[in-house]
Amino acid sequence: MFSTQKDALSIVPPITVTCKFCHAEENIIEYDPPGETLLFMSRDNVCAKCAYWMDKIKHPDVGREIIGGHYFIVHPFVKRPNNVIKGTEGKEFYIRENDGTLIKSNNVWCQGEIPVYFRNELQDTANFLSLITYTKLHNDPHTCYAKGCWDRYHCLRYNLECERDGPFNKVPANHIIGSEKCPSFINVNELKTII
Numbered sequence: 001m002f003s004t005q006k007d008a009l010s011i012v013p014p015i016t017v018t019c020k021f022c023h024a025e026e027n028i029i030e031y032d033p034p035g036e037t038l039l040f041m042s043r044d045n046v047c048a049k050c051a052y053w054m055d056k057i058k059h060p061d062v063g064r065e066i067i068g069g070h071y072f073i074v075h076p077f078v079k080r081p082n083n084v085i086k087g088t089e090g091k092e093f094y095i096r097e098n099d100g101t102l103i104k105s106n107n108v109w110c111q112g113e114i115p116v117y118f119r120n121e122l123q124d125t126a127n128f129l130s131l132i133t134y135t136k137l138h139n140d141p142h143t144c145y146a147k148g149c150w151d152r153y154h155c156l157r158y159n160l161e162c163e164r165d166g167p168f169n170k171v172p173a174n175h176i177i178g179s180e181k182c183p184s185f186i187n188v189n190e191l192k193t194i195i
Contacts, residue, residue, distance in 0.1 A: 012029060014027040014029060015027060015028040015029055015042075016028075017041055017042070017045050017046070017047065018045065019045065019046045019047035019049075019050050020044070020045050020046060021046060021047075021050045021115070021117045022047060022049070022050060022115065022117075024047040024049070025047075026041070026047045026048060028041050028042055031048055035055050035059065036051075036055050036058065036059075037051040037052055037055050038051070040054045040055060049115070050115065050117075050118075053114060053115060053118045053122070054118075056071060056111070056122065057118065057121045057122060061073045061111075063075055064125070065095060065097070065103075065125050065126045066114065066122050066123065066124050066125045066126070067095070067124060067125070067126050067127060067128060067193055068124065068127075068192075068193025068194050069113055069114050069119060069124070069193075070110060070111075070112065070113050070114065071110070071111040071112060071113075071114055071122065072108055072109065072110055072111065073087070073108070073109045073111060074093070074095060074103060074105050074107075074108050075087070075105060075107035075108070075109075076105065076107070077104055077105050077106055077107070078090070078106055078107050084107070086106055086107040087107055087108045087109035087110070088108050088109070088110070088195075090106045090107070091106065091108075092104065092105070092106045092131075093105050093106070093108045093128060093195075094128065094129040094130065094131060094133070094134035095126050095127070095128060095129065096126060096127050096129050096134075096137065096191065097125060097126045098124070098125055098126060100141075102129075102134060102137055102138055102141075103126075104134065110195075124193070127191035127192060127193060128191070128192040128193070128194070128195065129190065129191065129192070130190060130192075133156075133186060133190045136186055137156075137186065140184065142157065142184065143157055143158075143159045144157040144158045144159065144184060145158075145159055145162050146158070146182075147162050147163060147168035147169075148168055148169055149180055149182065150171045150172070150175050150179075150180055151175075151177060151178060151179070151180040151182060151185055152171075153171065154177045154178075154187055154188055154189075155182070155184075155185050155186060155187070155188070156186040156187070156188050156190070156191070157184055157185075157186055
């Protein structure tokens with residue numbers, strides 16, 4: 001990088017940082033990132049990529065959802081899709097947060113895969129659902145308290161708080177998941193961590 005000093009051209013010496021997380025070497029002078037990224041780079045000896053994630057931890061985005069180790073910004077559903085630039089080309093996503101809140105959005109922006117060294121601070125907050133599972137949960141949001149059901153540990157609706165004092169019964173080892181034929185049963189395997 002060059003800078004002008006007293007009508008002469010001189011070379012600015014690089015300020016090299018070796019990242020304490022990923023061990024990448026970067027020249028701080030080459031960056032002019034937004035937010036506190038440059039501050040994190042110089043103060044904490046981290047590369048731009050790791051500083052980006054540190055900034056995401058310190059300043060979480062509105063609508064942030066972490067699914068399968070990927071950081072997403074989920075905006076409300078856009079009713080007039082041709083008037084707005086949308087993430088993922090306006091594809092509809094169905095999301096269930098860990099607290100059970102359901103989200104339908106056609107404006108989801110992926111910010112990238114979270115590096116392993118930041119996963120403790122940025123843990124998963126939600127899962128993707130299929131349209132069928134979303135519709136089932138949206139139309140019938142009840143919580144199941146059937147302690148005797150053999151499918152209970154595989155059912156998304158089952159409330160494990162029912163069994164604080166231990167299991168009500170023992171599920172046989174040869175039990176086939178879904179064979180209870182409960183009309184409200186939703187297999188936990190229907191939760192997805194990838195798009």
